Amino acid sequence: MKIERLGQDKIRIFLTFDDLLERGIQKDDMWREIPKVHELFSEMMDQAYSELGFDVNGPLAVEVFALPAQGMVVIVTRGKMNGHVEEGQAVEDDDGEEELYEMEVTLEQSDNIMYLFRDFEDVISVARQLHSSRLTEDGRLYSYNGKYILTFESALVEQPQQNALIALLAEYGEATSVTYAMLEEYGKVIMPSGAVKQICTHFKP
Structure with missing residues (x-):
């Protein structure tokens, strides 16, 4: 808590x-x-x-x-x-x-999985893992209070893959108490869609 x-x-x-x-x-x-x-x-x-x-x-x-x-x-x-x-x-x-x-x-209207990352290197690392494990190439990336938040629509990810997705995100980031409405209002969109694919394209190992 x-x-x-x-x-x-x-x-x-x-x-x-x-x-x-x-x-x-x-x-x-x-x-x-x-x-x-x-x-x-x-x-x-x-x-x-x-x-x-x-x-x-x-x-x-x-x-x-x-x-x-x-x-x-x-x-x-x-x-x-x-x-x-x-x-x-x-x-x-x-x-x-x-x-x-x-x-x-009040329930969130959109079903979003959101994880916060303190360092952009962690965002790159998790994007590479998600890409190589073929879990998703999607995602939206925000900057928020000097940190980074990756969001995914859970409806677009099947349940078994959803668990694997969350497990990977939790390895590099942390669950955040920021609601989607707050993120839309106070955050800044860096990549509106295909964040995982874009990050892997721009930041090759």
């Missing part, structure tokens, strides 16, 4: 699938009214307070973004809610008082 502050009243929590499995939670459980999800939420808020001093006061808006290969991104915003609560859930704090938070579930 990785937590970072996005603003005074907003934090982002990255949950890997291992984080969920350790707690006996399936991906689809995240937007269900079950005790173990409440326990996970309480754990996240405790960790946010201890690591960032993010105090849970009043209503919270919670957005959950499912990423196909990496896990889930949970964005928590503290403050007054606008309008009515469609899926209001009551949570008791330590004093037994109930605090209301709104659970908004």
